[in-house]
Amino acid sequence: MPPSRPRYFKAPAPPRAPAHLPPTSFDGMEAGLRSLSLVTVCEEAQCPNIGECWSGGTATVMLLGDTCTRGCQFCAVKTSVAPPPPDAFEPLRAAGEIVKWGVDYVVLTSVDRDDLPDGGAGHFRETVENIKSASGGRMLVECLVSDFAGNLTSVDHLAKAGMDVYAHNVETVPRLQKYVRDPKANYEQSMRTLARAKRAGVYTKTSLMLGLGERDEEVEQVMRDLREIGVDVVTFGQYLRPTEKHLSVVEYVSEEKFDYFRELGERMGFRYVASGPMVRSSYKAGEYFLTNMIKKDRG
Template sequence: MSVKPTIRKPDWLKIRPPVGERYFELKGISKSLGLATVCEEAKCPNIGECWAGGTATFMVMGEVCTRGCRFCAVKTGNPNGWLDHEEPDKLAGVIGKASWDYVVLTSVDRDDLPDGGAAHFARCVTEIKKASPEILVEVLIPDFQGEEAPLKALLNSQPDVIAQNIETVERLTHPVRDRRAGYQQTLTLLQRIKTWQPDRFTKSSLMLGLGEAHQEIRQCMADLRAHGVDILTLGQYLQPTVKHLPVERFVTPEEFKEWQKVAEEEFGFLYCASGPLVRSSYRAGEFFLKGVIEARKQTPL
């Protein structure tokens, strides 16, 4: 991958700073309880829209990731086994008070823990559902280094949607992702979910603008569908700092619309959220999934 100077962002990527009473309320609550949101840690461009609307993606197991992916703004280091054991109860309390009907949980990679943090993650889901029985929980999970037991433990907590991000096309997996991550490792994890729990919705995300070819994007879509993935999100890669990988090109909104059509009509994804500012946790996709899940629950067997 070539290294080039930072190129100027086009107009369609200009983002208004977050404002609004609801945004500041949620920010204050999460900080007071020591809860982390991936919205802030990953510098999500949609933070103002989502938080003002009362939606956030909470990041469990701390703010320090044991991996060092070259696209990601989250801190890298060694947490040395640290966990906030009160975190599941804190999350359940905040989410219950907010009266949300759909929440997303994600986490850093915790390769320092024997199970990758699966038991803690599962407890977060369990406590949230216990406090808010009608809530739908989406989880964006680590790959647990390809181990089956941690994934099974997480599945036992019964999240409604499970995501693991492929991030980029196969050729660019390294250097884009940490060496401990893998293209096939992600595909295998997603397929296991469908094998063990066929009714569970699975989801993945692909960044564009890192130097991928069109045929490589199509191949990635084909691979995801072949491994049972239901939902796909496509978004523009944005360089978090000068130390991260540079943007190779900015994909136009029109091209993103075309990719959505390809994903849904040619490859058969149930839904594809595709746009320059789309991220793996995205309100439009969550709204769609909420409708599908609720309709399924109301359909008699």
């Protein structure tokens, strides 16, 4: 680990109200999620931006439970080869709560569920359809999903469900995949997933963590590979070690380097590039941009 974290790797604490004062918007979001037993990646993955997003009325809802069938070396989510079965009522319950938020854009994600025949694609599809129905088609839906163990039929089933943005993270450069991700995942499988989703006619998005020992030329090659298959949006953020049991940070990437990759991505033709130390896959500024971009594209 580097000796210290730079000062620009800071995020404000969630704004909670004292017991004798009215609840903050953060408190209200937390209470709504708790009342319906909804899980969020914001909490499970220990996202540093939880205060900003929940205060703004959005959260990234994690479907299919809180236990993953994979054990990636960077992730704080708990794992098991046999997690509890999915809640059959979750797609309806989650859609009902999400529509109450009154937002234009929502992100759904999940743990990997290699124990399910379709990897959970049907569960996602049902949730998307319920959100679209309950919001009258108004709400835009992004699904940040696994590679479904390479099952392209599952990719097709979800991508054609009426969702708007299909997101799947390649996470890191090819050389580091075997050290960072679970053996069930790999770079080629992720690229096939994104290419297949793009052919279904949806916007596609991916994310890379920096600070794991990647070289600039490796990141640049990944960006070229992504453009070749038509990926629309890419985000770059700093990897932060969730616990001492997880991968060490190799370096804290400079703000100037994040700016470099953002400018390079824009020159390459990505529709949107978010690049900064605290940027994560579900990034609020990115949601605002995508909302406006999609609405403009659709007239």
